[in-house]
Amino acid sequence: MNTTLNTNSSTKIKICGLTSPAEARYLNENHVDFAGMVLFFPKSKRNISIKQAMEIMAALDASIKRVAVVVSPSIEQIRQIEAAGFDYIQIHGEIPQTESAIAIPILKAFNVSDMGSYEKYHNDSRIAGYVFDAIEPGSGKTFDWRLVDNIPRDEKLLLLAGGLNPDNVRMAIEAVHPDGVDVSSGVENDDGAGKNPEKIHDFVAAVKS
Secondary structure: OOOOOOOOOOOEEEEOOOOOHHHHHHHHHHOOOEEEEEEOOOOOOOEEOHHHHHHHHHHOOOOOEEEEEEEOOOHHHHHHHHHHOOOEEEEEOOOOOOOOOOOOOEEEEEEOOOHHHHHHHHOOOOEEEEEEEOOOOOOOOOOOHHHHHHOOOOOOEEEEOOOOOOOOHHHHHHHHOOOEEEEOHHHEOOOOOOEOHHHHHHHHHHHHO
16 A cells, blocks of 8 residues: 655645534535544543544545544554544554554654654554644644654655644744644634634634635
8 A cells, every 4th residue: 555645735734633524514615634533532522433433524525534533542443443434543652563454544643752752653654644743632732843853754744733723823834844734622612612613714724824
């Protein structure tokens, strides 16, 4: 499987932590590139079931890549994700060792506490890209973007996450020059419950400005 992505186009946009089909429509209206859904992680307020994820995926435009977001998943969980029709699996924590291949490309997530393990995955052909996040993924906190300067660029996708919002994403792009940006809490309603269509619109407009 060729997991090399075309990273020469304009900055890609991933909206993460979708919880309803209505939010899928916000992504369709703004022509984003990736939709992320948190699975098998009940600690997260954005955690949903495979059934809910499939309902959201059914509401997404075909052009939007579906990303399952998980933490140290089991092989059984990975097989459920593959069967559900996701395009990518974003793994925080450990990637399970398995005799049989993981059938979909992996986005390996790092935070500021484990960026040193980047080299371990640099030559792993299963890895389609990296997501660099704050120490608490989904917390809405930024990190020192200069840390990414030490990461050698390769043909794999580099997504920047961690505390991005409509007000700072343009600054982040100019500082890091990532292939894409990843937002969750930065486009949520003020009470933290669900995605806000105006904030998504403003985020996309800022990226494309």
